[in-house]
Amino acid sequence: MPSTSIRYFKYNEDQKILTVTFTTDKTYKYKNVPQKIYSEMKNAFSKGRFFNFNIRDKYEYEKVGDD
Numbered sequence: 730m731p732s733t734s735i736r737y738f739k740y741n742e743d744q745k746i747l748t749v750t751f752t753t754d755k756t757y758k759y760k761n762v763p764q765k766i767y768s769e770m771k772n773a774f775s776k777g778r779f780f781n782f783n784i785r786d787k788y789e790y791e792k793v794g795d796d
Contacts, residue, residue, distance in 0.1 A: 756792070757792055758790060
């Protein structure tokens, strides 16, 4: 099921960075995210709900781009 809030996400296993692009076209990099969390997000029925409960406000992040 497509997410209504998340357009795309990818994971860099070496750096433990989860990059999330939202439907608003804003992209953020979340640091020190365990591979297990990425796998669980990949398998979650609702990516947005999983993100809100398990990633948002739990990991340090930085915005990608300057808009």
